[in-house]
Amino acid sequence: MPKRRLDNDFALKAQDRLRAAGLRPTRQRVGLAQLLFNGPCRHLTAEDLFAEAAAAEISVSLATVYNTLHQFVEAGLLREVLAEPGRAYFDTDVSNHHHFFHADTGMLQDIPEDAVVIAALPAAPEGARIGRVEVVIRLEKAGA
Amino acid sequence: MPKRRLDNDFALKAQDRLRAAGLRPTRQRVGLAQLLFNGPCRHLTAEDLFAEAAAAEISVSLATVYNTLHQFVEAGLLREVLAEPGRAYFDTDVSNHHHFFHADTGMLQDIPEDAVVIAALPAAPEGARIGRVEVVIRLEKAGA
DNA sequence: TTTCCTCCTTAGAATCCTTCTAAATTGTTG
DNA sequence: CAACAATTTAGAAGGATTCTAAGGAGGAAA
Incomplete structure (x- = not known):
């Protein structure tokens, strides 16, 4: 039985989740999925997630954060919430x-x-x- | 008894409305109020109102349209509605x-x-x- | 009515969030 | 491993809204 670090476990779960949603598990999508879905549900903006990724040393561009958020919404992994005009919030609780x-x-x-x-x-x-x-x-x- | 055109009646009503809301009845605010509140309730964006003003030959800048819409919301004359991210709708039905x-x-x-x-x-x-x-x-x- | 002061309006620049573009990279399949 | 399509990227572009600094207009008082 191979030894696994927790990170890898999460990464594997994220991969399955992405595959199940019909999304290729790229490095960036897996990283963002880990940030989004490990831990309690919450609300965030694209900029929030971009900053978290930077802090977690997940290298990803802002454009990809936007793309990924929309793909996740499309796939039912996230919800978009309307609260303020001019800023989109995403909710990890679907x-x-x-x-x-x-x-x-x-x-x-x-x-x-x-x-x-x-x-x-x-x-x-x-x-x-x-x-x-x-x-x-x-x-x-x-x-x- | 002075003769009055309908426009003037509306203008007078708009003036009262503005004064009651604590807003100086400037030419621009009166004009926009007439556009907004004469006729049935509806939803519009700042650009919509700006275009209507142009069509009605009410000379007003886009900045003033934005200012006025927010002041009207503040005063309870309008409501802001959230529908799409990235675009603010205003509702004349409060x-x-x-x-x-x-x-x-x-x-x-x-x-x-x-x-x-x-x-x-x-x-x-x-x-x-x-x-x-x-x-x-x-x-x-x-x-x- | 004239004055004065404050509030209002303005054009254009600036800002903010988001999407687009075209090129380089990466995942997947055979 | 080769080939292809999907993905990522930086930076430009876009759209909506706000800001700026200057001039203009309402209205209270003289």
Whole structure:
């Protein structure tokens, strides 16, 4: 039984994950997948991930970070969240849930799925079907 | 009794509206307010409004359109809606309602308030209060 | 109405985030 | 290992929005 470092384990898992999604497990994609999916779920921007990669000495260009994030969204590995205009946030939690958005800090915070109960939805207009229902609760500072 | 053209009536209404919101009724703000608030509610971008102003021969710079839109949001005359990353939409309907977002066309469509019923919301985190609850229902093309 | 002061508008540059480009590299398959 | 297609890259390009510094306009008071 070959000895393995933890890093390699993670790398292998990431590889499988990518292959399962139909994405070639390149060095860059594996590295980014490790950063994204090892550890707890969180929200980040492309720049955030680019900085993390640099810190982790994973050599990758910003263009590839953008490409990879979109491919991961496409593949269902990530979700894109709308919070602020002019900046895209990505959520490593792809399960069905909603968000608080702290208007003062620009921070996103998860809301567990069952904390929001939607009792009625309209029918989709002709020719369309409902893809996803996204609830964002904007938060202001308390003493306003 | 002085004779008045319809335009002037609208202009007077817009002036009052601006004054009530604490905004000086400048030529540009009055013009934009007329474009925005005469006629049915709708969604538009800064560029849309800039083009409408040009078409209506209201001389105003793009910078002022942006400034004015934000001031109107601040004053509660408009709402900003999140739909696509990288582009801000403004909604002339400030009443409580939600939106369909057509993923293929980028179009926003209003949902009457009572078509979405939210039965439970989480409490706001410590130090914050809930500002607004925004529901966006993403629509895909039907045959997908 | 004239003055004065402040707020507002402006054109253009600047900035920010994101995508594109064309060339070099890498993964995969035979 | 060769060959091919997919991927990565740096830098340029793009689009939306904000900033800047200067001139212009509202309106309160004289």
